[in-house]
Amino acid sequence: MEKQAKQETIALNGDEAVAFAVKQCDVDVVAAYPITPQTIIVEKFSEYVANGEVQTEFVCTESEHSAMTACLAASATGARTFTASASAGLALMHEMLFVTSGCRAPVVMAIANRALSAPLNIHGDQSDSMAERDSGWIHIYVENAQEAYDSIIQAFKIAEDVDVSLPIIVGLDGFTVSHTLENVDVLSEDAVKQFVGERQLPNVLTHEGKTVPFKLDPDNPMTMGPIAFQNYYFEFKRQQEEGMKNALKRIQEVNTEYAKVTGRSYGNGLIDAYKLEDAEIAVVCVGSTSGTLKVIVDELRQEGVKAGLLRLRTFRPLPVEELRKALSNSTAVAVMDKSMSFGGFGGAVFTEVRHALYDDKKHPFIVNYIYGLGGRDYSPRELRTIFEELTNIARTRHVESQIHYLGLRE
């Protein structure tokens, strides 16, 4: 049994918590381009570099496309690599996100979630990273600055696992988390280094017939990122899916290992359930909204309403079995989406959660609430109306409308 490490409480906003974690993780290369609301991460880390507090090679690129390209190249040499972005910056990386996951480069990227133009908007919603859900990256979304710090440390250990070898996005809600000052318990640099360890490399067979660690190395030359056409492309994509399956297991293990060191865990690492066991009505959300929702669940419980909450922490890989187990006993469930899938049947999270439960014979009624777009505020009073609608559905066993827009002027 490992002994819990000593910790210190300091005041950090979400972005600073990310930069602080990166500083402690002994990262070799950071290539990044600042964009609101991620800017503080890059600024803060630049300060660490300028002050000589880190040995990291910091690359100021001319665009986000270049930033991700530099990260992929650095990661290919075996370097531990980090970047951060948001909104339009992430969208500009789009092409390279697929190349990075396809090259199995375990780059860690923090996304301070922000709306996409047009109209121009700098505020928080999850349209940016949800649009990259099929890019082959692992997606973890955090609730607060503490979890942002913890998740960045965990992210290196998950992504760099030889059986995973996939890049990872850690999403924190723009402004709500990125710019809000909170008390954050931090480990010592030594404790973090010990927890994360050295980067591990999977073995590959090269054209010289040698089995060697997967990295660009003049002593063991190999061809990375070649052409694969009709005969092999499909096989490589199937391998990526296996990496995702392995990540489901690894995320849970790392969550448990981290709890031993810090005393903090986030559900099982995949889903974070709150008063869900006997819940007749439940809300599913991604990100910081769960903070407010917990307060409402507590209020409703005091009033005798069996309400519960499920925060989907890991969106990719989607924890299908865990969602089934956690939600199949409820009668009515509302899934909250802070992004839109125009012309689709509800938002991305709704579509996936509802789909995951389809095969269960006694699955609950499931409705969608789209909310918070472009940073639109959502009050506890408004969030409470979701539970009221769920109570109504559970009582009447009738759904009037599946898709709702919370806080929109009709």
Place this chain on the structure above:
Amino acid sequence: MSREKSWKEISIAGVCSKSSVGFMTGDWKTYTPIRDLEKCTKCLTCVMFCPEGAIKWRPEMGDIEFDFSFCKGCGICANECPTKAITMKIEGE
């Protein structure tokens, strides 16, 4: 013919388990470099500039040699040659 392998049998990320030396990447070029031996001073500028490494210095011959199996006919050697000793001719002409 070797059997094509399953996804479980191959290295990740498309790392090549076979050398690409067997792919004759120069067999579809449009232009071929022709060297004027009288103008060539063997300065080796073309050797340095060839992006394919298809021009080699052969010390035993005291001369350079074009490897047309890999020359793509891009014309960089002709462009860079300080004595204009290399000209590009359309294949087959």
